[in-house]
Amino acid sequence: MSETPATEPEPEQQSAGDGVIVTRALTKRYRGGQLAVDGLDLAVPAGSVFGFLGPNGSGKTTTIRMLMGLIEPTSGSARVLGRPMPRSARAVLPHVGALIEGPALYGFLSGRDNLLRYDAADPTADPRTRRTRVAAALDRVGLAAAAGKKAKAYSLGMKQRLGLAAALLQPRRLLVLDEPTNGLDPQGMREIRSLIRELASDGTTVFLSSHLLDEIEQVCTHAAVMAQGRLITQGPVADLAAGTRGRLVVTTPDPADTARILKEQGAADVVIAEDRVSAEPPQDRDLAEVNAALVTAGVRVRGFGVERPSLEDAFVALTGEGFDVAG
Numbered sequence: 001m002s003e004t005p006a007t008e009p010e011p012e013q014q015s016a017g018d019g020v021i022v023t024r025a026l027t028k029r030y031r032g033g034q035l036a037v038d039g040l041d042l043a044v045p046a047g048s049v050f051g052f053l054g055p056n057g058s059g060k061t062t063t064i065r066m067l068m069g070l071i072e073p074t075s076g077s078a079r080v081l082g083r084p085m086p087r088s089a090r091a092v093l094p095h096v097g098a099l100i101e102g103p104a105l106y107g108f109l110s111g112r113d114n115l116l117r118y119d120a121a122d123p124t125a126d127p128r129t130r131r132t133r134v135a136a137a138l139d140r141v142g143l144a145a146a147a148g149k150k151a152k153a154y155s156l157g158m159k160q161r162l163g164l165a166a167a168l169l170q171p172r173r174l175l176v177l178d179e180p181t182n183g184l185d186p187q188g189m190r191e192i193r194s195l196i197r198e199l200a201s202d203g204t205t206v207f208l209s210s211h212l213l214d215e216i217e218q219v220c221t222h223a224a225v226m227a228q229g230r231l232i233t234q235g236p237v238a239d240l241a242a243g244t245r246g247r248l249v250v251t252t253p254d255p256a257d258t259a260r261i262l263k264e265q266g267a268a269d270v271v272i273a274e275d276r277v278s279a280e281p282p283q284d285r286d287l288a289e290v291n292a293a294l295v296t297a298g299v300r301v302r303g304f305g306v307e308r309p310s311l312e313d314a315f316v317a318l319t320g321e322g323f324d325v326a327g
């Protein structure tokens with residue numbers, strides 16, 4: 001690996017195939033002995049919306065803190081925008097917008113004044129263009145109309161958007177968002193998700209952590225799945241679920257008979273929910289035979305099909321465990 005020269009040039013421009021974030025055997029053991037991240041090899045492609053998915057306590061925040069140079073890894077390495085972290089933090093971080101553990105805001109100041117203050121704390125930001133920059137960032141996140149309101153009167157979703165506006169005061173090549181929709185109501189979640197999609201459509205790489213599977217499926221092009229500090233899998237979201245078989249779903253007014261016959265046919269994990277019976281399809285049988293067996297037994301089949309596998313199915317298949325969404 002090439003090392004940092006004495007003077008710090010701009011972070012390398014990335015070509016399409018390069019990783020904006022690349023880690024090798026990245027490991028963090030906390031002082032108390034807790035192994036929070038264990039040999040992580042992560043590759044985040046330029047231009048992706050990359051979901052970093054895992055149940056609570058799986059090591060997501062610890063990884064993000066290492067990527068941002070906030071804590072030192074115990075071993076292994078991390079490169080962000082082509083440069084080693086934490087060593088090149090001063091050169092790299094101006095190109096990275098981060099929203100980690102909720103934005104720090106002054107409640108007694110308006111949204112606009114919070115951003116003016118934030119911008120003034122950046123020594124590279126030109127004071128002459130400050131107001132224009134702040135207005136553009138507020139507009140970008142849909143807070144222009146509420147800019148004069150005190151931040152303490154903002155909803156959680158508005159606070160989160162103000163945090164994003166702060167991250168967007170300067171053009172960024174990478175946005176790192178730790179659980180950006182945590183604590184938001186469904187409407188707030190939708191707003192933040194569509195904002196993330198919009199930001200990504202301008203070519204900014206977005207790296208976001210989440211413990212919500214459907215969030216990752218809705219906004220991300222790529223994902224990595226963590227469990228207990230280890231990487232379970234990573235790649236394009238469409239490919240992650242593709243290796244997993246979807247569930248067989250039969251709609252019928254005869255659910256009990258359906259369940260019995262599906263079990264006889266070798267289906268596993270049969271679940272009845274009113275007129276809907278779902279199961280793991282049998283390994284060694286053509287589904288046409290299973291359907292024929294139901295009909296032959298006199299079951300009235302109204303619907304018969306295989307559901308598209310979800311990331312959750314993939315997670316369960318890979319870990320043998322349910323996905324803990326508590327918290």
Ligand SMILES: Nc1ncnc2c1ncn2[C@@H]1O[C@H](COP(=O)(O)OP(=O)(O)OP(=O)(O)O)[C@@H](O)[C@H]1O
Pocket residue numbers: 030031032034035036054055056057058059060061062063211
């Ligand atoms: N400062 C610390 N000292 C000791 N152990 C820690 C510290 N921070 C986190 N841990 C432990 O490391 C493990 C990973 O935590 P981490 O916060 O990285 O997970 P996470 O996936 O971000 O979870 P959450 O979504 O709950 O924040 C957990 O077992 C946690 O208890």
